[in-house]
Amino acid sequence: MLRCVSVDREPFESAVNRVLDDLRPGDLTTYGEIAEEAGYPGAARAVGSLLASSGGRFPWWRVVTASGRLVPGYEDEQTGLLEGEGHTFVNGRLQRTSSTGDDD
DNA sequence: CCCCTGACTGTCG
DNA sequence: CCGACAGCCAGGG
Numbered sequence: 001m002l003r004c005v006s007v008d009r010e011p012f013e014s015a016v017n018r019v020l021d022d023l024r025p026g027d028l029t030t031y032g033e034i035a036e037e038a039g040y041p042g043a044a045r046a047v048g049s050l051l052a053s054s055g056g057r058f059p060w061w062r063v064v065t066a067s068g069r070l071v072p073g074y075e076d077e078q079t080g081l082l083e084g085e086g087h088t089f090v091n092g093r094l095q096r097t098s099s100t101g102d103d104d
Numbered sequence: 105c106c107c108c109t110g111a112c113t114g115t116c117g
Numbered sequence: 118c119c120g121a122c123a124g125c126c127a128g129g130g
Contacts, residue, residue, distance in 0.1 A: 035112085041125090042112090043125070043127075044112040044126085045112045046125085047127095048110070049109090049110055066113055070111095074111080
């Protein structure tokens with residue numbers, strides 16, 4: 001097989017779809033991670049657009065921004081779903097087991 | 105082909 | 118923490 005030279009990357013939608021399908025319950029990732037895993041580093045924006053267009057045929061709730069921000073307009077829904085996956089949210093923020101400092 | 109918009113990201117103030 | 122800018126990619130008019 002020598003067909004590695006080319007990038008042979010599948011359509012953006014297929015690539016992203018595969019990454020989303022590869023996610024497991026309780027997993028959390030960001031648009032940038034998905035884009036990178038899909039083979040499209042920097043296409044985080046396109047990933048968001050795709051999810052928005054898809055309409056819920058993917059675990060969009062397992063996808064958050066690099067800032068830890070939840071999906072605008074669905075924060076409540078996403079938070080609830082993530083809680084169902086085993087995550088914990090406090091003050092609209094993902095509760096982490098860090099120490100110190102924290103916050104506000 | 106050009107222009108605009110968008111569930112993004114990182115830097116600067 | 119928040120707002121403003123610039124960079125990146127895909128889709129629609």
